[in-house]
Each structure stands twice: as structure tokens, then as C-alpha cells.
Amino acid sequence: xxxxKDTVRxxxxxxxxxxxxxxxxxIARRGGASVPSEKRSFAQNRDLAADAGRKGGAASRGGxxxxxxxx
Numbered sequence: 001x002x003x004x005k006d007t008v009r010x011x012x013x014x015x016x017x018x019x020x021x022x023x024x025x026x027i028a029r030r031g032g033a034s035v036p037s038e039k040r041s042f043a044q045n046r047d048l049a050a051d052a053g054r055k056g057g058a059a060s061r062g063g064x065x066x067x068x069x070x071x
Contacts, residue, residue, distance in 0.1 A: 016024055042049040 016027075019027075037043070042052070
């Protein structure tokens with residue numbers, strides 16, 4: 001008998017899933033260290049970050065609270 005339907009296939013492990021946990025921690029520890037500080041504009045300018053967040057919220061097409069219709 002051929003039980004191919006009943007066998008469970010494991011997905012192939014690629015990327016971070018294939019790495020050992022210590023290697024993943026090492027990469028995560030670095031964080032954004034590869035980005036030079038002069039390129040991190042939001043970290044240096046709060047107003048720029050606030051404006052970007054405001055624009056993103058205004059451009060969003062959902063996910064926010066909806067006001068109840070007024071009668």
C-alpha cells in the first residue's frame with residue numbers, strides 16, 4: 001500500500017531556521033551596527049521621525065479606529 005497522503009512532510013530549513021541558536025544570537029546582537037550613525041536620520045532628528053510616522057498613519061488604509069457615524 002502507498003500511504004503518501006498520510007506522511008507528514010517537514011519544510012526544508014533555510015535561512016535563520018537552519019542556523020544554530022548561538023549564530024542567530026550573534027547576528028541579532030549586532031542589530032543595526034552595519035548602518036553608519038550619519039545614515040540613521042531618525043535617531044538624530046525626532047521631528048523627522050514624528051513627521052514620517054504622521055505621514056504613514058495618514059496614508060494607511062485601515063487598521064485604525066473608526067468613528068461611530070453621527071446621526
